[in-house]
Amino acid sequence: MNLPAKSRHIMILTGELSGDLHAGNLVKEIRQLNTSIYFSGIGGTHLENQDVDLFYNIAKLSAMGITEVLMQFRQIKRAFDLFKEKLKVDTPDLIILVDYPGFNLKAAQFAKNHYKIKILYYITPKVWAWKKSRLKKIKKYVDHAALILPFEEKIYKKADIRSTYVGSPLTDEYPENISKPFFRSNHLLSKHKDRVIIGLLPGSRKAEIKNLLSIMIKAADLIHKKNRRVSFIISQASSTHKETIKIILNKIKEKSLFQINNGPVKDIFLKSDLVIAASGTVTLEAALCCVPTIIIYRMSTISYRLAKLFVKIKYAGLANLIVNKEIMPELLQDDATPEKISKKALDMLDHLVVFENQLQMVRKLLGTEGASKRTANIAIGLLRESSLR
DSSP: OOOOSSOOEEEEEEOSHHHHHHHHHHHHHHHHHOTTOEEEEEEOHHHHHTTOEEEEEGGGTOOOSHHHHHHTHHHHHHHHHHHHHHHHHSOOSEEEEESOHHHHHHHHHHHHHHHOOEEEEESOOOTTTSOTTHHHHHHHHOSEEEEOSTTHHHHHHHTTOOEEEOOOTHHHHSOGGGSHHHHHHTTOSOOOTTOEEEEEEOOSSHHHHHHHHHHHHHHHHHHHHHOTTEEEEEEOOSGGGHHHHHHHHTTOSOGGGEEEEOSOHHHHHHHOSEEEEESSHHHHHHHHTTOOEEEEEOOOHHHHHHHHHHOOOSOSSHHHHHHTSOSSOEEEGGGOOHHHHHHHHHHHHTSHHHHHHHHHHHHHHHOOSOHHHHHHHHHHHHHHHHHTO
């Protein structure tokens, strides 16, 4: 599969922590096929660990919601200016876009209009949820789309966009043998009958943590008052969030009920009987581990009203969308109150096995492991095409 000895240049662009993780795995797989490729890009720790030459770090870039994005306009503009400068001084043979569509589609348009570079989109925009018009841009500016959700195939085929369903990269991160049912059936996980553990996953952005962790902790207090066997683990997605979490915890009396996990979120999934999580990719990760989950989210009123106007999907949670059924209860915006969350959690604690069994359907529908490897092969194919220009 190796290309000719001449070093080729792949630029990889991502804007969020989850995208950075999958981008890092993709770079690793591409290097298995060709060790001489030079990588540059926008990303974070995972791309840095793969020796990608970053010209912008995503630590200041991630944003969600209309008002939140506007507040970070300067950082986004700075990243885009650096992207344009990099294209000018060291034009890549291939650009790989990973998620983050608001930025990446503009990058694809600029690159195609000015340099005619081959472009691969991995983890494509959620056109099934909103902004279906983005399909026109994808068709015009993207050479190949690597799809990660089974229901996307039909959409891209209908739009006549060159695409391949590669499967979810999360199946690589969460192989079947780390799921709770597997551990229990193989006697590798002892059920802690004397206590119940609930994981609290407030998100990976500072704004999310500020908005959601206080609500989760108030719900936790209500849960503990009804069930004294319950304790809680808080996910600290990044070391930069340590102080934010500490400030919120300092406001409560029973701090001993809460343990902070600053390691992989997998640790929380394996320890927890139930998790309460911010809406996002992490809820699909929980599904792959078969951990019963309550999905919550709150955003600014303006962002929520705009989302209601434009987002046309039945569920917020990916697991629910994949099986077309609410197997993870959703409490969003005005429903994301401590009272409603605690009531739902207490009800679910009495039926955990039922929820675990329902979640096993998600893995069956997401397909086999190897998404990064399959996407790497597509990338190498596009490099070959670019050499024929």
